[in-house]
Amino acid sequence: MSAERISVIGGGLAGCAAALAADARGARVVLYEQRPATSAPTHQTALPAELAGTADLGVEDPKRATGLLKAELRILGPALMECADATRIGEQTLAVDREAFARAVAERIEAAEGIELRREQLPALPDGPVVIASGPGTWSPLARAIHAAAGTGFRFSVIGRPPLIAAESVNLSAAFRAPIYPGAEPALFVPLSEDEAAELAARLRAAECHEPPEFSPQTILAEESTTAERMAADPAVGLGRLLSGPRGPQTGHEGLALCLTPDDADGRAWHVEGLLTTLAPEAQVAALGALQAFSGVRLLRPALVQRAPWLAGPEATLASLQLRRTGRALIAGTLTGVYGYAEAMALGAVAGIGAAKIARGSEPLPPPHECLTGALCRALADEQPHQDGRMLRANFGMLAEHRDDRGLGKSERRKRQIERALKAVRQYVEAD
Numbered sequence: 337m338s339a340e341r342i343s344v345i346g347g348g349l350a351g352c353a354a355a356l357a358a359d360a361r362g363a364r365v366v367l368y369e370q371r372p373a374t375s376a377p378t379h380q381t382a383l384p385a386e387l388a389g390t391a392d393l394g395v396e397d398p399k400r401a402t403g404l405l406k407a408e409l410r411i412l413g414p415a416l417m418e419c420a421d422a423t424r425i426g427e428q429t430l431a432v433d434r435e436a437f438a439r440a441v442a443e444r445i446e447a448a449e450g451i452e453l454r455r456e457q458l459p460a461l462p463d464g465p466v467v468i469a470s471g472p473g474t475w476s477p478l479a480r481a482i483h484a485a486a487g488t489g490f491r492f493s494v495i496g497r498p499p500l501i502a503a504e505s506v507n508l509s510a511a512f513r514a515p516i517y518p519g520a521e522p523a524l525f526v527p528l529s530e531d532e533a534a535e536l537a538a539r540l541r542a543a544e545c546h547e548p549p550e551f552s553p554q555t556i557l558a559e560e561s562t563t564a565e566r567m568a569a570d571p572a573v574g575l576g577r578l579l580s581g582p583r584g585p586q587t588g589h590e591g592l593a594l595c596l597t598p599d600d601a602d603g604r605a606w607h608v609e610g611l612l613t614t615l616a617p618e619a620q621v622a623a624l625g626a627l628q629a630f631s632g633v634r635l636l637r638p639a640l641v642q643r644a645p646w647l648a649g650p651e652a653t654l655a656s657l658q659l660r661r662t663g664r665a666l667i668a669g670t671l672t673g674v675y676g677y678a679e680a681m682a683l684g685a686v687a688g689i690g691a692a693k694i695a696r697g698s699e700p701l702p703p704p705h706e707c708l709t710g711a712l713c714r715a716l717a718d719e720q721p722h723q724d725g726r727m728l729r730a731n732f733g734m735l736a737e738h739r740d741d742r743g744l745g746k747s748e749r750r751k752r753q754i755e756r757a758l759k760a761v762r763q764y765v766e767a768d
């Protein structure tokens with residue numbers, strides 16, 4: 337009996353990771369992507385794996401959770417990590433040239449013998465094994481079909497991204513390079529006067545906001561922050577955090593500065609770090625125009641704050657990422673209630689491996705609990721993992737305590753957790 341064909345809905349980070357992981361295991365995959373015919377404001381191109389926010393995939397140091405997750409991903413399904421390596425621009429972190437990264441992924445998908453990319457919007461779940469990775473822009477009719485298959489309703493979180501500006505439209509002559517804190521990736525800082533900062537805050541306060549539904553005063557964005565206009569409106573908070581410049585004595589700067597992070601290898605486009613706002617694009621330009629260096633600023637992509645739907649909890653999913661009620665369907669990416677590029681790719685790979693198993697007639701297994709990917713999958717299927725309804729990020733606290741680690745200091749314990757995690761992922765992949 338030949339293996340069933342797998343459908344993957346969504347050619348974002350998670351869907352591409354799923355399709356490539358399944359292809360690497362000999363599966364036949366149809367990858368459905370609705371762009372370019374239908375596109376949400378999140379994306380601007382038709383390229384697969386277009387990064388929705390900044391171009392930084394984060395640290396690689398396995399002593400940090402996002403670093404260990406990426407180390408595990410290099411074993412689970414390394415294709416997207418290889419694309420990131422090939423387009424890397426970061427010195428300390430895996431920051432990539434955003435467009436070159438997406439092009440590299442497009443080439444991998446194109447070259448993969450088992451993957452057929454269909455530019456089509458799916459309104460329903462196809463027959464057979466299916467990975468649902470339709471991301472933050474999952475709208476009906478697909479959302480209704482997912483609801484029916486899962487038997488539970490969606491929950492919602494709010495995610496933001498800063499504006500992307502054209503370098504040639506701003507005066508960067510006074511800008512200096514420094515890490516935002518000692519040891520971080522160097523960024524570009526544009527010094528500001530107190531008057532400019534006050535005017536920026538005033539323009540943010542005065543402009544009309546376009547907040548998503550149910551964006552209450554308590555709502556915290558997935559980035560653990562709030563919008564710039566809310567910061568500006570709160571005298572106790574102000575724009576201090578946004579404009580505090582590089583932090584710590586080794587960074588050699590005191591005073592206000594706006595931080596820019598790169599989007600490409602040539603310095604043509606920069607993200608205005610942390611400026612998450614619901615203002616309309618023209619109002620974003622007008623607010624930034626309060627700063628002398630930005631008086632002619634041109635937006636390449638406006639800041640965006642949007643609601644992201646997700647399903648999680650024991651009534652919805654299993655630790656294998658299968659929907660509890662419809663075992664042939666697996667979910668991945670932000671749809672599982674995780675935030676983060678590494679999280680989206682890791683869960684995508686797990687769902688792809690699981691779907692390949694279903695296609696071969698066997699049952700998917702969750703990744704081992706000793707690794708962060710496995711711990712994250714288990715957390716999603718747990719009762720109350722999402723504190724205050726916020727999206728989950730991988731963290732070392734998710735790993736169960738190991739009896740051999742009792743009495744050890746933090747660094748020795750971390751070293752052993754990393755060794756155990758990578759060994760467990762290797763065994764999981766070898767046993768597949």
Ligand SMILES: Cc1cc2nc3c(=O)[nH]c(=O)nc-3n(C[C@H](O)[C@H](O)[C@H](O)COP(=O)(O)OP(=O)(O)OC[C@H]3O[C@@H](n4cnc5c(N)ncnc54)[C@H](O)[C@@H]3O)c2cc1C
Nearest residue numbers: 346348349350370389390457458470471497669670676677
């Ligand atoms: C605005 C924003 C900014 C973010 N910034 C960051 C950041 O800076 N750093 C970070 O770590 N994380 C960030 N995230 C969170 C998260 O890491 C990314 O959203 C990640 O790209 C999610 O991957 P995904 O595959 O789940 O979704 P996506 O990358 O959005 O992919 C989903 C894909 O499915 C397609 N699709 C949807 N419905 C259908 C359908 N019915 N049929 C066919 N195709 C369909 C969409 O067109 C899209 O291409 C951000 C999220 C958002 C929304």
